[in-house]
Amino acid sequence: MSATAKRCYYEVLGVARTASDEELKKAFRRLAMKCHPDRCPDDPAAQDRFKEAKEAYEVLSDARKRSLYDQHGHAAFEHGMGGGGGGFHGDVGDIFGDIFSDIFGMGGGGRGRVRRGSDLRYLLELDLEEAVFGVEKQIEVPTLVACGSCGGSGSADGKASTCGTCQGHGRVRMQNGIFSIQQTCPHCGGSGKVIANPCRECRGEGRVRDERLLSVKIPAGVDNGDRIRLTGQGEAGPAGTVPGDLYVEIRVREHPIFQRDGDDLHCEIPLRFGQAALGATLTVPTLDGEAEIRIPAETQSGKLFRLRGKGVKSVRSGRTGDLICTAVVETPVHLTAEQRDLLQQFEATFSGADAAAAHSPRNSSFLDGVKRFWDRVTS
Secondary structure, three states: OOHHHOOOHHHHHOOOOOOOHHHHHHHHHHHHHHHOOOOOOOOHHHHHHHHHHHHHHHHHOOHHHHHHHHHHHHHHHHHHOOOOOOOOOOOHHHHHHHHHHHHHOOOOOOOOOOOEOOOEEEEEEEOHHHHHHOEEEEEEEEEEEEOOOOOOOOEOOOOOEEOOOOOOOOEEEEEEOOEEEEEEOOOOOOOOEEOOOEOOOOOOOOEEEEEEEEEEEEOOOOOOOOEEEEOOOOOOOOOOOEOOOEEEEEEEOOOOOOEEEOOEEEEEEEEOHHHHHHOEEEEEEEOOEEEEEEEOOOOOOOOEEEEOOOOOEOOOOOOEOOEEEEEEEOOOOOOOHHHHHHHHHHHHOOOOHHHHHHHOHHHHHHHHHHHHHHHHHHO
16 A cells, blocks of 8 residues: 555544544554454454554554654655654553453453452242242352362462462463464463462362352342342352352242232232122232222223232332232133023023113124124125
């Protein structure tokens, strides 16, 4: 690419000409995260943008080269005017450490980054009542715990020496052409220490596999998918490091009567034909006792009755939901001869179109709709 065809380096990085070194670093890091060849192996355009950004940062991060570029533009580096090419300058190695940490999970910083054990997840099933009112549960978690013989140090005599590979830093720098990448020291595993006399029980790891018995307090109002974090109760880390956390994830079992919807509870209340037609007062269950519902005469299936404040108290807002009862009119079964005769006599009172329309409004409107439908189809 000729000098005349090149884009302005400031434009490439998306910064102003007055940008500070920190702003340049952030801009290059953002572009490298997006366009690095290792992240976009099948995108030649992204790789070209990465090379362009690399070249721009190489110049602008060097105070002398930046000054020449500001005065003469791209021509400053033609015919050796810029004093040689060279590689990256400034904090590029640290930038790539951070980039590869974000992309690939490799630590990018230097010494002082906290290493820790892995986080764990435990699935805890609760009855609806337990989830609504809260409960304390004992759980057994299979995990790695600190070795009792060496106290988690990994050393049989409690002694450790500085790692000769990384000189105690816990990280080593790998050079590959113009790239300089930091990674965890393969000799000491990032601890910066080596153990000459490892513990026999944990073989120098500082941790062994065991089951941990924990008591978990479940707050009132939790629901499916809620998680409770137990700090430091996860997997023990390698020798000399802190453990991870344990996340207890809640699963609520199906209830034979109630279904939960947010902070509200739903249930169905079966009604006999006579109760729905004449009205009645029913006793219905709630999670904290019983309540009465007055069923008005001529109640139809599907009618909703709301009992305010009989739902679930939210674990977040403190609001208490409602209990919503749906009326379901049941057809009587296993009729006696007397009951069948009475129903036949009752049904006979609905003979005639006027009686049907007066006493069965939904049935009448349904039949009218069917008639209109057939009229449209056959016309």
